[in-house]
Amino acid sequence: MDRRSVLKGLAGASGLALTGGLSAPAIAQGASARTLRFVPQANLANFDPIWGTQYVVRNAAALVWDTLYGVDSSLQPQRQMVESEEVTDDGTTWTFKLRPGLKFHDGEPVLSKDVVASLSRWAARDPMGLMIKALQQELTTVDDRTFKWVLKQPFPKMLYALAKNNSPCAFIMPERIAQTDPFKQISDYVGSGPMKFAKGEWVPGAKAVFEKFADYSPRQEKSSWLAGGKQIMVDRVEWVIMPDPATAAAALQNGEIDWWENPIADLVPVLKKNKNISVDIGDPLGNIGSFRMNFLYPPFNDVRARRAVLMAMSQEDYMRAIVGDDNSLWKPLPGYFTPDTPLYTEAGGEILKGKRDLDAAKKLLAESGYSGQPVTCLVAQDQPITKAMGDVTADLLKRLGMNVDFVATDWGTVGSRRAQKTAPGQGGWNMFHTWHAGSDCINPAPYTAIRANGDKAWFGWPTSPNTEKEVAAWFEAKSLDEEKATIGRLNKAAFDDVVYAPTGFFLSYTAWRKNVTGIAKGPLPFFWGVSKSA
């Protein structure tokens, strides 16, 4: 009997019992309806959204720090802290004016000098920020509410860069905080967002508390993701860190917590049976599973070996290993971009469609010159998703006739070892598994994993000039049609060179008690508009 089976069985039993009509738990009755207790996806271990780029930090930061623009549910940038913007006809000078009445949590007004300092710090760490910085002539204040960004060349995706939701977001901090070296961590968490961070109550690894900011002036528009009026309906939001999924499930059933960001697939049936709990897809943009092959060393330095793996792999195997038998949670992905978003395309993805051809794959692998050398496959066992994919890959490679050196380790080790460019036998690697948030794969701007500029590319260091050419073209594109045409070519080029292997698209659930209302689907948990009754 393993630990997971035990927790599943017990949680299942408890779920059935509660469905049987037991009364609401007494423990829940004493809790204030003005406090929303939330179990996040991970521990909030640090709280500088520029220094550390984990999603959980971004999610917390979105409560405390506001952005100039915010991306809405149609993936369009909308004004947030900004009242208006002007761009010159040649596209090189952007002038922005802030909304009046914006205040930081310490009571100070938000001024353009704060924005300039914040954008400078962000631009030193963010890939899009770095692109703007490379074109920057000057970034200066005009007056207290106006600032100007002058570029040497136009950057058509400027507003998207300021609005995007992938880490690091362009959060605005007071100048004194934003002047911190971007490679050093801030320790003062004053923002102008809808909630204040209660630093004194922060116990990293256990609890983080946010209090409603009374002086926040929300926009008048309806809220939509990071855009619109961010109305906070509760006094406090408490993030309770729970490393054990069974405990989180029990606490949700018991009413000790109100909202669990990402229940594991094993426990979802139990939660669904509970009449006091709602379960639904949390983020419609989901996730893209992937494994990356190292372009620097044999066998995957030969495109035929990479294509052989793609010809043989079954995305269904990978997806079932991750989400189980729930067919609504996954779909095949013969493409690199997020399904159901404007730029999604399957151009060039035929290699992942149809019956899997192991014999042809073996033949192609032999043509690549593979002769039985060990293939070092890094698999983090402490992440259920990577573990599941790793097991499928090990089987796949063995069936292909490869000699698998399966390195079962933890995510911390994978994180550092995948950065090693040395040969697999000398501390390097041949392949590793990960996944990407769908919201990071909607276009090339936040999509680090699709870049194929060799040494400067993400781990695996793929080289694909045609892919890179289309990435550059997308940044220049001025209309959606132009963008779509570019992305079609990009997708095909990425498959031709096998920048990485997509293992499928999968969704996750979120779960909350029924006395909580207003939870919106999106790439991060949005707390505005969420209320709780007693």
Added chain:
Amino acid sequence: MLSYILRRIVATLPVMAIVALFVFSLLYIAPGDPAVVIAGDQASPEDVERIRQSLGLDRPFLVQFGSWVWRILHGDLGTSIFTNLPVSTMIGQRLGPTLSLMIVTLLLTIVVAVPLGVVAAWKAGSLIDRAIMAFAVFGFSLPVFVVGYVLAYVFALELEWLPVQGYTPLTEGFWPWLQNLILPAIALGCVYIALVARITRATMLEVLQQDYIRTARAKGLGQGGILFIHALKNASVPIVTVIGIGIALLIGGAVVTESVFAIPGLGRLTIDAILRRDYPVIQGIVLLFSFVYVLVNLMIDVTYTLVDPRIRY
């Protein structure tokens, strides 16, 4: 006695230094790089290197170790790489829950296990003895997390008597504090109770064979007096040793228990720090645990002299 205690405390310093060097070396050679974790997926190797430099992780082993020792000697445990909080603050935040859990478990163990062991010895060979020993085997065999989940299911989800998770400080009231600790203490205490009950029974059986017990009986002393005054006191040295050594078990078990019941204690902090390679936090905790072990050993030795006047230092 006082000079003995002082000598023992002074003698712990080299032990702690060796432990510190050992732990520091282990972490230094272990794979994993906190700078990579911090930098995130978007970072370039140059970014990672800058973070590594800003954290001092690029410096040679001896420089890092020396700097750490120097800070320790000045009462500074350093700053967490991830939270930017002083390690002493982080440990301070987590010490209360872990200490509370250990104290409640320890009390529960003494209150339950010692009488069970005494009764089992008194009724040796009877059904009661066999039942108690079967319970001990059962308690010893069950993993902490299994007991924890069963308790949470029965007493929190089914009966709704106690909370599933969390910790309330003692400052907020005795009952709120205790109600969060009952289930974890039982889960954590099962193995411990079983161990102490078995040792108590075995030691008591041996003592109950002694001549002076026979004499006491002959003098007409009551059963309770014989068992709990004469026999138990003389059986106490091994029991005290097992209880002391058991604190090591408690620390290990607390890691799992704190996860199962979401108690924000040192066990969870340790696991989090190890997974993230938060070196200063790991070093601080190991140093603290080493000190606790040394202190517990010292307390055991001192307790010997209290329960057995023949033992002198």
